[in-house]
Amino acid sequence: MAETKPVLMQGNEACAEGAISAGVRFYAGYPITPSTEIAEHMAARLPDLGGVFIQMEDEIASMAAVIGASIGGMRTLTATSGPGFSLKQENLGYAIMAEIPCVVVNVQRMGPSTGVPTAPAQGDVMQARWGTHGDHPIIVFSPASVYETFYLTIAAVNLSQKLRQPVIMLLDEVIGHMREKVMIPEAGKLLVEKSSDNIPADWKPYDEKGLTPLVPFGFGHYYHVTGLFHDQYGFPTGDPTQVERALDRIHGKLEKYRDEIVLTNYIGHKEPRVVIITYGCTVRSARAVVKKAYWQNRLPVGLLSLQTIWPFPGKEVAAIAKQADVIIVPEMNMGQIVGEVERYACGNAEVVPLNRYDGEMMSPDQISELLGRWL
Amino acid sequence: MEQLTQDYLRTKKLPHIWCPGCGNGIVTAALVRAIERTGYDQSEVVIVSGIGCSSRAAGYLNFNTLHTTHGRALAFATGLKMARPELKLFVIMGDGDCSAIGGNHFIHAARRNIDLNAVIINNHIYGMTGGQHSPLTPTGMKATTAPGGTLERAFDLLELARGAGATFGARGNAAQPRQLEQLILRAANHKGFSVLEALSPCPIAYGRRNKLGGAVEMLREMKDSAVSMEKASGMEPEELEGKTLSGVIFSTEAPEFSEEYYRSIGKA
Numbered sequence: 075m076a077e078t079k080p081v082l083m084q085g086n087e088a089c090a091e092g093a094i095s096a097g098v099r100f101y102a103g104y105p106i107t108p109s110t111e112i113a114e115h116m117a118a119r120l121p122d123l124g125g126v127f128i129q130m131e132d133e134i135a136s137m138a139a140v141i142g143a144s145i146g147g148m149r150t151l152t153a154t155s156g157p158g159f160s161l162k163q164e165n166l167g168y169a170i171m172a173e174i175p176c177v178v179v180n181v182q183r184m185g186p187s188t189g190v191p192t193a194p195a196q197g198d199v200m201q202a203r204w205g206t207h208g209d210h211p212i213i214v215f216s217p218a219s220v221y222e223t224f225y226l227t228i229a230a231v232n233l234s235q236k237l238r239q240p241v242i243m244l245l246d247e248v249i250g251h252m253r254e255k256v257m258i259p260e261a262g263k264l265l266v267e268k269s270s271d272n273i274p275a276d277w278k279p280y281d282e283k284g285l286t287p288l289v290p291f292g293f294g295h296y297y298h299v300t301g302l303f304h305d306q307y308g309f310p311t312g313d314p315t316q317v318e319r320a321l322d323r324i325h326g327k328l329e330k331y332r333d334e335i336v337l338t339n340y341i342g343h344k345e346p347r348v349v350i351i352t353y354g355c356t357v358r359s360a361r362a363v364v365k366k367a368y369w370q371n372r373l374p375v376g377l378l379s380l381q382t383i384w385p386f387p388g389k390e391v392a393a394i395a396k397q398a399d400v401i402i403v404p405e406m407n408m409g410q411i412v413g414e415v416e417r418y419a420c421g422n423a424e425v426v427p428l429n430r431y432d433g434e435m436m437s438p439d440q441i442s443e444l445l446g447r448w449l
Numbered sequence: 450m451e452q453l454t455q456d457y458l459r460t461k462k463l464p465h466i467w468c469p470g471c472g473n474g475i476v477t478a479a480l481v482r483a484i485e486r487t488g489y490d491q492s493e494v495v496i497v498s499g500i501g502c503s504s505r506a507a508g509y510l511n512f513n514t515l516h517t518t519h520g521r522a523l524a525f526a527t528g529l530k531m532a533r534p535e536l537k538l539f540v541i542m543g544d545g546d547c548s549a550i551g552g553n554h555f556i557h558a559a560r561r562n563i564d565l566n567a568v569i570i571n572n573h574i575y576g577m578t579g580g581q582h583s584p585l586t587p588t589g590m591k592a593t594t595a596p597g598g599t600l601e602r603a604f605d606l607l608e609l610a611r612g613a614g615a616t617f618g619a620r621g622n623a624a625q626p627r628q629l630e631q632l633i634l635r636a637a638n639h640k641g642f643s644v645l646e647a648l649s650p651c652p653i654a655y656g657r658r659n660k661l662g663g664a665v666e667m668l669r670e671m672k673d674s675a676v677s678m679e680k681a682s683g684m685e686p687e688e689l690e691g692k693t694l695s696g697v698i699f700s701t702e703a704p705e706f707s708e709e710y711y712r713s714i715g716k717a
């Protein structure tokens with residue numbers, strides 16, 4: 075990526091452009107605030123790239139169409155927000171079960187229900203984890219800037235392809251609508267990790283031996299795709315051994331590639347007493363606080379930002395908890411990721427939630443006021 | 450009737466899960482014969498299905514097969530067709546699957562006139578869940594969820610499709626498998642969204658409760674009440690009372706969506 079150029083971009087646009095850079099050529103969606111710009115951007119861009127944009131009749135159909143196109147061999151994206159994300163859940167579960175790659179963007183808005191469509195909130199963290207029924211694995215990225223949105227979307231597309239696993243981009247309304255500079259690669263320098271071209275003769279769609287590329291429909295490999303539990307050829311099974319094995323298989327691939335999936339970033343003091351752990355747009359306020367407290371005043375403070383929130387970065391949190399006395403978890407909801415932090419802190423550090431749920435952005439002042447109690 | 454092409458069947462997956470006397474097997478066999486007659490290459494045929502007894506057919510057919518979620522088969526198929534317009538898609542659905550939970554996708558696939566071949570196996574009931582009424586259950590007929598007979602009015606599926614913009618609609622039945630095969634073939638050869646309604650007996654979850662007899666009686670009744678379009682044109686409305694029109698009900702031409710799309714972006 076030698077040649078890059080700075081571009082001023084909106085977060086939603088960066089998501090769309092990131093997807094395009096990673097080879098996405100199919101978008102199906104339905105209009106909903108505050109994610110509509112992603113669809114509009116794709117509608118403008120994809121036809122020129124020979125890709126497909128289609129506005130479907132509803133959110134459910136959008137998710138279905140994306141899965142259908144993925145089975146046809148295209149890289150796919152759909153974007154939505156709160157209510158639409160709820161509607162997508164059943165087919166999202168299907169994609170997980172049938173191991174069909176796709177990237178689903180949820181630009182979060184204030185809920186529950188129709189809520190405040192234009193207000194920021196981080197209320198869908200647990201829905202992103204557990205929105206569809208059954209024990210299922212999921213990958214969720216939560217970018218803190220327009221720049222991160224661009225690059226995490228690329229990572230999302232590539233990981234989704236490699237693992238044959240849906241990936242969710244959980245954006246904040248603030249990130250989706252903010253404009254920032256992004257260094258984007260010159261046109262033509264696509265950040266596409268190629269999935270395997272050489273299909274072994276004994277290819278099986280759900281090979282017990284591990285990861286296996288998806289051979290698109292239409293190439294003479296007559297396999298079956300279903301949301302039912304299936305054997306390694308895709309055919310339905312209710313056999314307890316095979317059912318258990320299938321569930322282990324879809325979870326196991328995320329465990330195996332955990333280090334490629336789980337992205338976090340620590341800044342601040344080497345031996346911190348107080349660490350802020352957060353994700354998404356709240357990272358921005360926390361960063362402002364840590365800059366002042368640590369870089370200016372050399373206080374023993376740090377920030378662990380989570381680009382990946384699911385699978386949860388438990389190992390990283392556990393390590394922090396062994397160092398710090400206190401962990402502050404600011405979130406723009408009533409407390410969702412904080413429970414996970416507590417679980418992995420194992421009592422080694424005091425975990426303190428800081429919640430804002432009035433449809434406004436978490437401010438640096440709120441965080442530093444709380445931080446002041448321990449410094 | 451000659452043997453079915455074994456190449457198109459996953460014989461190892463047989464016997465199928467359907468009850469004795471079920472019409473799903475007859476319709477599936479007609480579909481296989483019709484596909485054989487299209488001359489399509491096996492590798493370009495895709496079978497998409499929804500959820501329900503009839504949708505299990507996909508698992509027995511040796512093509513690329515996609516067994517989707519309840520009601521959503523046409524939405525999955527739309528994505529696949531747009532990604533790979535050269536593929537030939539047959540979308541098998543049941544009456545509840547297609548017209549209740551999938552009703553929205555059905556009318557929009559029709560509106561787009563996308564080149565998908567919808568094959569709806571209409572047995573007037575939700576069979577897999579044990580006999581609940583569907584939007585195609587005739588008024589007055591009994592179901593577990595309408596023990597006194599349903600008060601609701603049924604859709605005329607083909608009129609619904611026509612109104613929504615489908616360009617081909619035909620009705621056949623399991624009692625006349627030759628005609629059914631012929632109709633599926635014509636649907637396949639039609640460019641645009643085609644709807645084939647295949648009436649099929651469900652003696653277990655529908656026939657028994659409504660005292661329609663077993664499979665044989667149900668098939669006989671199906672055959673007796675079917676009136677071809679040609680014959681119907683010479684009949685009085687009173688004579689048509691209680692009869693079911695069969696054959697090609699409508700066939701028109703309109704721009705096909707995937708082709709129009711690729712032309713619009715300069716790729717066709």
Ligand code: SF4
Nearest residue numbers: 467468471502576651
């Ligand atoms: S319940 Fe009815 S439709 Fe289902 S397999 Fe049995 S006879 Fe066929």
